Amino acid sequence: MSERRTFIRRRPFSSLLLLVLVVIGLLGWQNRVALQAFPSIISAYTAKEYCSCRYVMDNPAEYCAGYVKQWVPSALSDDAAARRVTASGMGRTSSAAWKGQRQGCQLEP
Template sequence: MKRLLLLVLLGLLAWGWSERAALSAFPGILSAYSAKEFCSCRYVMGLDTGYCQAYVKQWLPLSELRDDVPARRVEARGLGRSASAQWLGPREGCRLLP
C-alpha cells in the first residue's frame, strides 16, 4: 500500500513538473476570466449586478470583485492575482487592461 501511494505521488510530481507552465498561468486566468465576463455581462448586455455576479461565480472563489460604475471598469482578484477589464464602447465592448 505504501509503495502504491509513493508511486502515485511520484506520478503526480512528474505530471506537475511537465505541466508547470500551464499550472503557473492558472491563477491569472481565474481573475482575468471573471473581470472580462462580468464587464461584458454588466456593460455590454446591460444586466444587473446580482445576475452578473452569479454568472461569473466559479468553484474557486474570488477574494474581490469590484465594479467601478462611473468608469465602467471591473477589477477581479483571486488566487493572489488581479485583472481589470473596461468597457470601451458599443462597438468595442469590454477589454482586459494590461
C-alpha cells in the same frame, strides 16, 4: 536460511502511494507552465465576463455577480462611472474596462 523480502512486498500500499506521488510530481513538472498561468485565468475570466455581462449586455449587477460566481472565491470591484471591473482571485488581480459599443470589454494589462 532467511528469506529477504523486498520493500514492495513488505509495504505494498506505501509503495503504491510513493509511485502515485512520483507520477503526479512528473506530470506537474511537465505541465508547470500551464499550472503557473492558472491563477491568472480565474481573475481574468471573472473581470472580463462580469464586465461583458454588465456593460455590453446591460444586465443588473446582481445578475452578473451570480453569472460569474465560481467555486474558487474571487472578489469583485465594479466602478460603474468608469465602466471598469477589477477582480481578485487566487492571489492575482485583473481588470477589464468597457471600450465602446463596437469593442466591448477588454482586459487591461
